[in-house]
Amino acid sequence: MSQTPLSRYFNFQPLIEQMQRDSQLSVWAQQLPAQLDEHFFLRKHGDLQRWLNALDAMPNFAPSEVHLDRSVVTVAPPQTWTNEQIARMHDALQGLHPWRKGPFDIGGVFVDTEWRSDWKWDRVLPGLTPLAGRKVLDIGCGSGYHCWRMAGEGAEMVVGVEPSLLFLCQFAALQRYIKAPHVNILPLGVQHIPANLKGFDTTFSMGVFYHRSAPFEHLSQLKDTLREGGELVLETLVIEGGLGEVLVPEGRYASMNNVWFLPSCLTLESWLKKLGFNDIQLLNVDKTSLLEQRTTEWMRFFSLANYLDPDDASKTIEGHPAPLRATFVAKA
Secondary structure: OOOOHHHHOOOOHHHHHHHHOOOOOHHHHHHHHHHHHHHHHOOOOOOHHHHHHHHHHOOOOOOOEEEOOOOOEEEEOOOOOOHHHHHHHHHHHHOOOOOOEEOEEEOOEEEOOOEEHHHHHHHHHHHOOOOOOOEEEEEOOOOOHHHHHHHHOOOOEEEEEOOOHHHHHHHHHHHHHHOOOOEEEEOOOHHHOOOOOOOEEEEEEEOOHHHOOOHHHHHHHHHHHEEEEEEEEEEEEEEOOOOOOEEOOOOOEOOEOOOOOEEEHHHHHHHHHHOOOEEEEEEEEEEOOOOOEOOEOOEOOOOHHHHEEOOEEEEEOOOOEOOEEEEEEEEO
8 A cells, every 4th residue: 555644644454454354355355455545545635734733733642441332432531631731632633623423522622523423323223233243334434433333332343434534534533542443444435345245244324325326326335235134224314205205306405415315214115125125124213403413613614504494494495395314224
């Protein structure tokens, strides 16, 4: 793999070696070095140096405690930690703004992210096959909040897939202290996962499906990642309605220009059946509230309140139904 400024912060060799020991995942392990050279180590971004400077500015310490099984993923500093060190940590973490998925407590600094991602996790977790001992894939994992929670449930291996360099740097900020070799985020897209891999026990796709212009292709890709009997966890925007009903926004949806399909729950269930998934269960359907997604000190841009009709919160500013999210689990 190439030696670039990013090489100092990301070491994928332990993951590659773990994957090489698995007969299915070894296929991907053979391809990863070339993929990382092409799609990560040689990438540039106008803010990359700022993010790397923020990582360099984070103070060193050995955590007194690490909690991955709580609502707030916590990396606690030593008792001797000073207010000056906390202030340094705060400023360094602010250099990685905006923080969208969390929350975290890193070295005594509470990172109050845009999304209360713990609320989604609390809705999803009770309906899952227990993750202990499983190899888990998280598509579009962002900064890795849910990856850490999966590890907190005892997953043997957690692999996130996320192309955003900022989110990778945010993950690196925590990994610097947690040092968990079995938890990794790959800076790739779902299209880089080898076809018919069948290497994971559980695959998550949360908040990704409606961004894909070819929904059946995405579902097929997800199915290909799973071992026989493996479990898909699919969380996405939906609409109220009957079988066959789908919203295809002509323009934007809640100010997003890359929302393609919002099916009804019955429609999405039928799509899963058509692609050969079985034991399909609808875990929950919930409206996104202004308490779950909002502007904070750690994400100072527009958020959900700015995307809803100011006179009718049941609609987006474009007049579509306000965000409604559903979670399905299904077996391959």
